[in-house]
Amino acid sequence: MGTPLGDFVRATRDSIQPDSLGLPERGRRRSPGLRRADLAARAGISVEYLTRIEQGRDRNPSVAVVNALADALALGPEERAHLRYLAKITGGECVAHTRPAPPPRRVRPSVLDTVRLLEPGIAVVTNRLGDILAHTSAYEAVTSGTGLLDTDTPNLTRYVFTDPRARDLFPDWDDIADEQAFDLWLGPSLENSEWLTAELASACGPDFTRRLNRHVVPRRGPLRLHHPTGCELRLVREILELPMDAQQLIVLLPADEETAAAVAGLHRRTQGRLRAIS
Template sequence: MPDWGRRRAPGLRRSDLAARAGVSVECTAHTRSAPPRRDVRPSVLRTLGLLEPGIAVVTNRLGDVLARTTGFEAVTRGSGLLDADMPNLTRYVFTDPRARTFFADWDEVADERAFELWHGPSGASFEWFTAELAPAAGPDFTRRLNRHVVPRRGPLRLHHPSGCDLELVREPLELPEDAQQLVVFLPAGEATARAVDGLAGRSAGRLRAV
């Protein structure tokens, strides 16, 4: 089995890992698994295509951005979220200073990402990722991770780098077979709908596929 190295997330209890993995505490000392699935099934990609030019994204529990619509690219353009070769929402929230401006309610988003990571697909994958993320994210990440706070998940408010403010309602669709989510974002009001049209280069009044 591959050795992912020594756990480096301060305050992370092995009992938490065991609870998430559904195994005994002793097993977590010896069990390792590969990182979670990052491929997206063709049928999910076709579904995502039907949502164009709406705002939608496929992620896994760790926050990897696995597939997205052009609408999602438009509302995140200039934020830095998609700059990496393998964009990751959790890493962006905790390690990129631009995230604190982009997300109007950064604290709530940070709690959401920490909860999703704790709620990840397996204890071993969870440990593998926190060993990579925790040293870069610092003690605030670890504190939130160990709180296990169930997030409120209200509307997502964004300060777009272009200067417009967006408020989006989120509709998550679970893909349990893949431990992934397809999340659709809908404008919460007409002002956001017009702003999204402008960001995507669409003329106002055009029907929006969502």
């Protein structure tokens, strides 16, 4: 049985073309990507040891080995952070022995006051599991008619993978799906992540599981929305971490004048107020 760390190393190795690292092409292969022997040589470890890591038979590589693998795979800062996180949970430091439970949904009053100050801008408070905890009236306007906020406990991850309207709302649905799957690894706690992934795995099938285990670190470019009214929106995302609460304050800024005008029109149609969802 594999481990998150082994799955990530193997998937990343398979995605790398040897010539991108200055390595010679050595003829046809049965599988794509970098050879295990080449990665082991670049990291300064044995092929046998790398095989044990990838297959999940070694769960406690040293910090030096993890850093050597990051260098050998030419990982960027976000990929390196994810590799270290996977090494941590694979080693058992974050393994939960309690029954999984839904994460808390309370938003601190001072955070709600901050969101109110952002009106009439587009802002939302979420956690890494995708729970929508509070939002401005402008956020409600740009998601009106999409079904995202129709439930008492809206969750973006569940919406993306289970509501067919999500594929109409997000023209770049594949990228959004990868983002939501990746963020489950960074959830407030391992047991909370397991609570949601267990639900989604049964509802969404192998496509969700495949995305979850690919460990694709998202680039999070501009967010494109196709609103049911026909508006095409391009929004720049500014994500502010709230580590005390394991939550995020996400501010969406119009990327162009057309989007700004469209958002203003939608807002006028759905004048509302800040909502905190408990």
